[in-house]
Amino acid sequence: MSAVTELSLAELRETLRKRSVSAVEVLDAHLAAVRERDERVHAFVQLADDARVAARAADTTLRDGTAGPLAGIPVGVKDLFAVRGIVRGNGSTAFAHDPPARIDATAVARLRGAGAVILGTTHMHELAFGPTGVNPALGTPANPWGEGRVPGGSSSGSGAAVAARLVPAALGTDTGGSIRIPASFCGVTGLKPTYGRVSRAGTTPLAWSLDHAGPIARTVEDVALVLQALAGHDPADPTSARVPVPDYAAPLGRSARGLRIGVPRAFIAAPIDVEVGRAFDEALATLAAEGAVVRDVAIPSLAHTGAMLGATILAEAGSGLGALLARAGGGPSLELKVYLELGKVVTARHYVAAQRLRTRLYDEVSAALTTSDVLATPATIIPAPRVGELSVRLGGADVGVLDAICRTTGPFNLTGLPALALPCGTTAAGLPIGLQLVGRAFAEADVLAAGHAYQRVTGWHRARPPL
Numbered sequence: 001m002s003a004v005t006e007l008s009l010a011e012l013r014e015t016l017r018k019r020s021v022s023a024v025e026v027l028d029a030h031l032a033a034v035r036e037r038d039e040r041v042h043a044f045v046q047l048a049d050d051a052r053v054a055a056r057a058a059d060t061t062l063r064d065g066t067a068g069p070l071a072g073i074p075v076g077v078k079d080l081f082a083v084r085g086i087v088r089g090n091g092s093t094a095f096a097h098d099p100p101a102r103i104d105a106t107a108v109a110r111l112r113g114a115g116a117v118i119l120g121t122t123h124m125h126e127l128a129f130g131p132t133g134v135n136p137a138l139g140t141p142a143n144p145w146g147e148g149r150v151p152g153g154s155s156s157g158s159g160a161a162v163a164a165r166l167v168p169a170a171l172g173t174d175t176g177g178s179i180r181i182p183a184s185f186c187g188v189t190g191l192k193p194t195y196g197r198v199s200r201a202g203t204t205p206l207a208w209s210l211d212h213a214g215p216i217a218r219t220v221e222d223v224a225l226v227l228q229a230l231a232g233h234d235p236a237d238p239t240s241a242r243v244p245v246p247d248y249a250a251p252l253g254r255s256a257r258g259l260r261i262g263v264p265r266a267f268i269a270a271p272i273d274v275e276v277g278r279a280f281d282e283a284l285a286t287l288a289a290e291g292a293v294v295r296d297v298a299i300p301s302l303a304h305t306g307a308m309l310g311a312t313i314l315a316e317a318g319s320g321l322g323a324l325l326a327r328a329g330g331g332p333s334l335e336l337k338v339y340l341e342l343g344k345v346v347t348a349r350h351y352v353a354a355q356r357l358r359t360r361l362y363d364e365v366s367a368a369l370t371t372s373d374v375l376a377t378p379a380t381i382i383p384a385p386r387v388g389e390l391s392v393r394l395g396g397a398d399v400g401v402l403d404a405i406c407r408t409t410g411p412f413n414l415t416g417l418p419a420l421a422l423p424c425g426t427t428a429a430g431l432p433i434g435l436q437l438v439g440r441a442f443a444e445a446d447v448l449a450a451g452h453a454y455q456r457v458t459g460w461h462r463a464r465p466p467l
Contacts, residue, residue, distance in 0.1 A: 004029040006464075009073055009168040009222035016062060016072045023058035023072030027051055027117055030074045033166050034119075040467060042141045043161035045079050046086050047120035054117040061115060070229055071115030076161045076170035079121040080128055081105040081213075082202040090204050091124035091154070092336075093137050094328035105202025106234045107171060107213050114229035119167055122157030126336050127321060128173055128206045130154055131181050131405040134387055137333055144465035145187055146431050149384040152182035152405070158216050159186040163465050169217040169226050173203060175210045176309055177380075177409025180421035183216055184379035184434025187423045187463060189451070190216040191223045192409075194442045195416030196241030198227075199234035204324070207316035208239070210309075210413045219461050220422060220451040224248040227444060243442050251445045256453040257291030262372030267302040268408075271395035272381040279425030279433040280378045287454055297368040297375070301361040302411055306403060308361065309410040311346050311354035318343025362415045369417075369440050374450050377408045379421035379434030408436060418444045420451045423460035430466070 004026055007015060015021050031047070038044055048054075051074070058072035079089045082101040089095050103109075108118065123141050125133050133156025134140045141160040143149040151160045155172030159182025162170050172179040174192040183190030191214045198213045205211055215226035228248050234240040263284065268277075288294050318340055325332055325340075332340070368375060382392055382404045391398045412419040417438055424435035435454070439447035455461050 005033045005165045007168070008218045009225060010219065012073060012168055013070070013225070017067070019062065023055040023062065023117065024052065026072055027055040027074060030119060030167060037164055038166060040142055041144060041160050041164045041166065042139050043122050043157040043164065043166055044076065045089060045121045045123055045157070048083065048118045049085055051117050051119055054112070058115050058117060068113065068115030069225065070111065073116045073169065074119040074167050075111055075116045076119055076122045076158055076167040077108055078155050078158050078170070078172050079124050080173055080204045081108050081171060083108055083118060083121055086121055088204065091126045091128070091135055091138060092332060094325060094330040094332055096330065103202070106199035106236055107230050108202070110229050116229070122161055122170060124156055125153035126333055127204065128154040128175060128178060129317060129336055129339050131177055131402060133182065140387065142467060143185060143384050144467035146384060146429065148386050149431065150185065150387055152185035152384065154178040155182050155216065159183055159188060159190070162186070162188045162216050162218060164467060169215055169222055172214060172216050174212045174214060174413065175206045176313060176406045176413050179214050179216055180379050180409045180419060180434070180436060181405055183421040185384035185432060187432030187460070187465060188216055188218055189220055189223050189420070189422045189461060190214065191227060191444065191448070192412065192419045193227060193231065193444055194418045196239050197243070197442060197444065198230045199237040199240050201234055201236035205320050207313045208320065209316060210313060212413065220420070220448050220455050221249070221252060224252060224448045241442070246445050248445050248448055251449040252452045254449045254453060255291060256287050256450065259287070259292040259450055259453070260371065260373045261287060261292050261294045262297035262368050262375045263294060264299045264302055264375065264377065265296040267299060268377055271397060271399055272378065273383065273394060275427045276378050276381055276383065276433050280435065283424040283435045283454065284376060286458060290453060290457060297372060299364045299368055301357060301364050304357055305361065305411040305414060306407065308354045308357050308414055309406065311350045312358070312414070314339065314343040315346040315351045318346070358414050361411065365415050365417065373439070374447055375438040377436045379408065379436040380405055381407055383427050383431035383433060412438050417441055418447050420447045422451050422455065423463070424458070425460060
């Protein structure tokens with residue numbers, strides 16, 4: 001049964017529907033993988049007590065023809081979402097003595113409604129406030145591709161769990177790249193949908209105008225199947241958009257012929273790891289060989305996104321987390337205390353200036369997307385750094401690791417546009433490299449189609465990590 005855990009979500013779904021394997025057998029295979037490997041990977045916080053009940057229920061629906069689209073599929077959930085019967089720990093010791101959640105977050109409830117089996121909750125950077133995934137208090141998930149390398153944060157456990165074949169898919173959140181960074185560093189696929197596309201009700205907030213929820217899985221097709229269950233308006237989330245939900249799987253058969261790809265070359269040309277830059281150019285060449293039209297675009301405000309993101313996230317997190325931690329049973333870590341103190345330095349003037357620049361950035365990106373179907377950048381400009389590494393050498397200069405990690409992801413939290421990270425190569429040391437594709441608002445289908453066209457002619461998403 002260990003072969004079951006090697007199947008992608010789409011393959012596993014087909015196997016279940018053919019009744020070649022039962023949902024209970026699928027659950028047992030993934031639980032065995034957790035018992036065998038999670039002591040090293042450290043992806044899961046807690047396993048769900050009701051997983052076997054859910055698997056049996058999925059088997060019943062598979063037998064009687066009423067199965068939901070994700071019937072019997074095990075899914076991990078970032079420890080920022082409310083999962084009934086499990087304490088929502090938020091990656092922090094401050095919530096260790098909270099009572100278990102009584103109801104699910106909307107995203108979790110929608111997965112259950114589609115027949116998915118919630119396997120358990122996954123580790124994360126404390127309160128989602130960090131891109132490395134390093135968590136000294138509760139333990140840092142291992143990057144399955146490199147010993148001593150960060151898994152990426154803040155959805156670290158979700159990315160590591162999917163890469164290590166502990167689950168075929170997992171839920172994450174993304175405020176400055178927290179779905180796409182673990183996807184890039186762990187060699188899997190992750191989507192930050194459009195702001196408002198997936199409900200955040202029942203999810204601990206970090207920064208209200210930047211937070212997104214979305215899926216991490218092995219392939220673009222898998223991500224599309226999970227997004228189908230998650231997407232749609234939710235009255236419980238005041239930021240949830242009343243926008244129709246298309247069939248995300250339907251356009252996946254499109255070829256790349258005629259796809260217009262815009263590349264903000266001036267922004268990418270800033271210091272970047274040589275191997276990442278080479279893999280990115282090769283990915284663009286692959287898409288061009290498939291008929292895509294690749295052209296450079298100018299988006300001048302991308303050069304200022306670090307300051308915009310910093311002012312926005314520090315101010316909003318300081319406002320929200322301060323009140324949350326005041327009600328918690330314990331205190332935050334030193335790292336989080338530092339971030340919260342920095343938030344106090346951001347004045348109203350700083351915040352308003354950041355929002356003005358943010359509007360300009362949105363207008364420039366939207367203009368670029370009138371002549372391009374998607375924008376392309378590296379998902380991260382460096383491969384996974386070592387745990388504890390504070391700076392990296394790029395282009396003859398020392399660059400802070402945190403700035404380097406978020407440089408290409410953060411802009412698209414500011415714009416709220418859909419952004420997909422998918423594997424496009426490896427370094428000489430065997431570390432994954434990610435490609436990022438960005439689309440127009442609520443055009444996730446177009447972004448997914450472009451990503452799937454790339455994965456149809458490449459094999460990076462099929463690579464298995466050594467751990």
